[in-house]
Amino acid sequence: MCADETNKLSEFELISWIEQQTGKSELLSLGIGDDCAIQRQNTDWDLLTSTDLLIEDIHFKRQWTTLYNLGRKAAAVNISDIAAMGGVPVTLYLGIGRPQEISDLDMKEFIAGFIYEGQLHGAELAGGDTCASKGGLMISVTVQGQVAHGEAICRKGASFGDAIYVSGTLGDSALALKKLLAGESVDKYLSGRFHLLDLSDGLVSDLGHILKASGIGAEIELDSIPLSQEFRQAMEDDATLIDLALAGGEDYELIFTSPLKDLADQPELLPGISRIGAVCQQQELRLRQADGKLYQCQSGGFDHFD
Amino acid sequence: MCADETNKLSEFELISWIEQQTGKSELLSLGIGDDCAIQRQNTDWDLLTSTDLLIEDIHFKRQWTTLYNLGRKAAAVNISDIAAMGGVPVTLYLGIGRPQEISDLDMKEFIAGFIYEGQLHGAELAGGDTCASKGGLMISVTVQGQVAHGEAICRKGASFGDAIYVSGTLGDSALALKKLLAGESVDKYLSGRFHLLDLSDGLVSDLGHILKASGIGAEIELDSIPLSQEFRQAMEDDATLIDLALAGGEDYELIFTSPLKDLADQPELLPGISRIGAVCQQQELRLRQADGKLYQCQSGGFDHFD
Numbered sequence: 001m002c003a004d005e006t007n008k009l010s011e012f013e014l015i016s017w018i019e020q021q022t023g024k025s026e027l028l029s030l031g032i033g034d035d036c037a038i039q040r041q042n043t044d045w046d047l048l049t050s051t052d053l054l055i056e057d058i059h060f061k062r063q064w065t066t067l068y069n070l071g072r073k074a075a076a077v078n079i080s081d082i083a084a085m086g087g088v089p090v091t092l093y094l095g096i097g098r099p100q101e102i103s104d105l106d107m108k109e110f111i112a113g114f115i116y117e118g119q120l121h122g123a124e125l126a127g128g129d130t131c132a133s134k135g136g137l138m139i140s141v142t143v144q145g146q147v148a149h150g151e152a153i154c155r156k157g158a159s160f161g162d163a164i165y166v167s168g169t170l171g172d173s174a175l176a177l178k179k180l181l182a183g184e185s186v187d188k189y190l191s192g193r194f195h196l197l198d199l200s201d202g203l204v205s206d207l208g209h210i211l212k213a214s215g216i217g218a219e220i221e222l223d224s225i226p227l228s229q230e231f232r233q234a235m236e237d238d239a240t241l242i243d244l245a246l247a248g249g250e251d252y253e254l255i256f257t258s259p260l261k262d263l264a265d266q267p268e269l270l271p272g273i274s275r276i277g278a279v280c281q282q283q284e285l286r287l288r289q290a291d292g293k294l295y296q297c298q299s300g301g302f303d304h305f306d
Numbered sequence: 307m308c309a310d311e312t313n314k315l316s317e318f319e320l321i322s323w324i325e326q327q328t329g330k331s332e333l334l335s336l337g338i339g340d341d342c343a344i345q346r347q348n349t350d351w352d353l354l355t356s357t358d359l360l361i362e363d364i365h366f367k368r369q370w371t372t373l374y375n376l377g378r379k380a381a382a383v384n385i386s387d388i389a390a391m392g393g394v395p396v397t398l399y400l401g402i403g404r405p406q407e408i409s410d411l412d413m414k415e416f417i418a419g420f421i422y423e424g425q426l427h428g429a430e431l432a433g434g435d436t437c438a439s440k441g442g443l444m445i446s447v448t449v450q451g452q453v454a455h456g457e458a459i460c461r462k463g464a465s466f467g468d469a470i471y472v473s474g475t476l477g478d479s480a481l482a483l484k485k486l487l488a489g490e491s492v493d494k495y496l497s498g499r500f501h502l503l504d505l506s507d508g509l510v511s512d513l514g515h516i517l518k519a520s521g522i523g524a525e526i527e528l529d530s531i532p533l534s535q536e537f538r539q540a541m542e543d544d545a546t547l548i549d550l551a552l553a554g555g556e557d558y559e560l561i562f563t564s565p566l567k568d569l570a571d572q573p574e575l576l577p578g579i580s581r582i583g584a585v586c587q588q589q590e591l592r593l594r595q596a597d598g599k600l601y602q603c604q605s606g607g608f609d610h611f612d
Contacts, residue, residue: 029352033519034461035387036354036451041347046335048342051448053401083340095446134439140401142357142448145342155340191460213339235538264479 009104011130016106018125021115025124027090037126039091045146050081056099056136064180067106071113074139079121082145084254086153089123095140097133133238138217153256155213162257162279164218167272169228170203174248175241189230202247204297206255208285220277222295246287246297315410317436323414324431327421331430333396343432345397351452362405362442371485373412377419380445381450385427388451390560392459395429401446403439459562461519468563468585470524472580473571475534476509480554481547495536508553510603514591525592526583528601550594552603554593 011015019032021260030038041047054074056062065073075092082089094114098107107130115125123143176190203225211218225245227235235241257279277288287295316568325338336344347353360380362368382396388395391606401422404413413436421431429449482496509531517524531551533541543545563585570581583594593601 011579030458030460036356036393036458037457038391038453038460039353039355040455041349041351041452042352043349045345045347046348047345047450049345049397049399049433049448049450050342051399051401051446052433053403053437053444053446055403055437055439055441055444058403058438082340085344087342091355093355093357093448095357096359097359097364097444113396117364127355127357129357131359131361132364133361133441133444134363135361135439136445138359138361138403138439138441138444140357140359140446140448142355142446144353144355146347147344149346152336152342152344154336154344212372305539 018169020124028126031126042259046080048087048110051142052078054139064173066128068113072117074141075114075117078141078143087145087147089121089143089145091126091144092123093142094117094128096130097138099133135180160281162259163261163275164257164277165273166253166254166255167276169226171231171245171248172228174244204247217280217282217284219280219288221288223290224276243297328431334432337432352455354388354393354451357448358384373416374419377416378423380447381420381423384447384449393451393452393453395427395449397432397450398429399448400434402436403437403444414562443596463515466585468565469567469581470563470583471579471581472559472561474531474559477537477551477554480550501507510553521585523586523588523590525586525594527594529596532580549603598609
């Protein structure tokens, strides 16, 4: 964009522009533009809230993404926390620490992507904060959602014998990152799965959180982990890539446990999920190979489970 | 602190430590440790939400504050947004982007200050996010509060003829900052009023927001602006310091309008407030001197009111 057009908008003009981009929400009595947003409450529902930070060069690199896509992803990773507890998102709050070199157009693209992704899931941008940053682009996102009273799915709910399921395929995003870092080309499918954000800690670590909260353990069958065709192809050259599916992170898929053992056989009920193992009483996480031996994951992901 | 003790805690250990510091809240069914916090909803109340970013070298300098006081202030500035709308705070969410040189002890002190200030106002820390930062300490705070349904005090509520009130005294914090920047000593009273954060935009700008939202104007009587004894003393040497009270910012006092003209005369009702002017129909903000002439504020603060 033209350098002359950079950073001409005052904070107030930017907020006015953002107000025009946001839609109406039945639950939101007052959105952007006052000290707080105001929402109706309903006794039938519980309120879910989650907050995330995304920091440049920690969670993303600006040269690897458009600001629009970064905005979409910032909303998506936060909304996935609401989905993980069985809720629906309602409102989003966005804080932006803006380095001087981010132009008004860049800001608008980022915010447009953020609002688009939110609305795709039924959530309106309801407030936020913008300020200068001397240390790169800094994004904070808070999402509020709701779930029928008492029906939130918590980590501590896993019980002995429960089956463990994941949605989608794992490892694609970490594989794309590995290729990018090595200067290799990344095919279209993998690059589309690469989210440029490493907030999700990977299967082993995220499952570890569930197990620790529930005071139980689990056994995962390595052969049951859902992998994309592209990922399997890459594994033909290097079998240790399985570690990327186990601990690579950046997989914005869901993991959950259920006493029902055959959910993966009913695609009409829950499409695209795979059963990958079962909850057991011994408080450890075992990775079982097809030959019956235990597998030791080489790369991180165990840190959070002690 | 001993360098050997720096950054030994894993993220998970830090979160466990934080969990131990937080108290119980009747409204909070589930706090720290899952994907989202869960809160009860109540149809009689509206939900208030506000979010702020605090970025090192933009909003604060680490050498000018203890981490404990910075934590307290981070909670306080956010909670003041709930108070500004007539609500009470219930929950706080804290995001911390942590530079490598911030030790575990520093982190704990910051968080302890944050939790203490929240609890002082009845708000529990209910969730958050911690990650590394390469660009200085970055703090994001979201606060949720509640107000009786339909009773939130909005900016757009100001009407022609309303009196304008502020709480406390103005300009102290900006005066302390000015002295610190000039290398002068700051007496105990002023340093206690210096909050190291410049989120509040100053009287002229904050009042401008109310006026713009309500489509009205105002006239402020300069002589009515409440000033501390220390501030008046400094003004004896330099009368232009009044601009710090008008536009210096960092005054975490409240400003509000009311059709009642004598609120400041009833300290038993609302202690410590001053009537500083009145709402008028002409859409501009006039600063009236004691001699009847209009005063032109030299330093910022007008930016947001157009």
